Amino acid sequence: MKEIFMNIRKAEQIPLSKKIWYTGFILLCGISLGIISKFLDMTAVNGLPSFLQTLDLGNFFSRLGVWIFLGTVIAVYSKSPLRAGLNVFLFFAGMVASYYVYTVAVAGFFPKSYMMIWVFLTFLSPIMAGICWYAKGDSIVSIIISSVILMVMASQTFVFGFWYWDLINPLELLLWIATILVLYQSPRQIAKVIVTGMFLFLIVGSRIPLLY
Structure with a gap:
């Protein structure tokens, strides 16, 4: 193990x-x-x-x-x-x-x-x-963990619905971008993380309640 x-x-x-x-x-x-x-x-x-x-x-x-x-x-x-x-x-x-x-x-x-x-x-x-x-490792597990982290951050940054997509706060957007920079290891790796993370956000993360 x-x-x-x-x-x-x-x-x-x-x-x-x-x-x-x-x-x-x-x-x-x-x-x-x-x-x-x-x-x-x-x-x-x-x-x-x-x-x-x-x-x-x-x-x-x-x-x-x-x-x-x-x-x-x-x-x-x-x-x-x-x-x-x-x-x-x-x-x-x-x-x-x-x-x-x-x-x-x-x-x-x-x-x-x-x-x-x-x-x-x-x-x-x-x-x-x-x-x-x-998340900073070199495997598919790291991609998955990074994607989930990005999904959670996206849920606190964007509001998504059937007919709308909105930004909660400009500072939250900066945090979302900063999260991408923190998770970055290579162009190919971060592209996978962004695509997977935002896909998870659209199907799952957008249903996470805003955490105050």
Whole structure:
């Protein structure tokens, strides 16, 4: 079984000091983004600089698409599936902890039911990250995993129906394009990923509810 997984993508070894530094930095990023996200969520739009009002970052960070993208980036650029799981888990743990500590300490309320959803996703994230890590491999399995990732990102970017096709948010489009760049390995590989991913979106992904 181990050989099968190694044929998809081989893990790389890095010094322990780099492992600690990288993982610590990822945890710090999660904590920082959790605080920033809650700050933007609590701040009135007209209280922000004009360029932030235009970007509407408060709503952007409240949607799951940006977090799926960041988790994917952390996972695929980790050196092994185990490290992908650890890094992504700590990123989300830091983000969720800082977000809700800020919520309780500053906003003065505790949205338990909503928090439990994020706690569940945080504990699920290592498994998903370990799977996503293989997206950068060299096999049909990697193509399938990459296509599913792109399908999920497309479901958070486009609204598709029998007579219409619409864009949810320009920032979501940038994330979708960035996802393609992250998954890119060769022109032939990424062409397969885009075609397969968008086909899956049309038949399956368009039925996935928008994740807020």
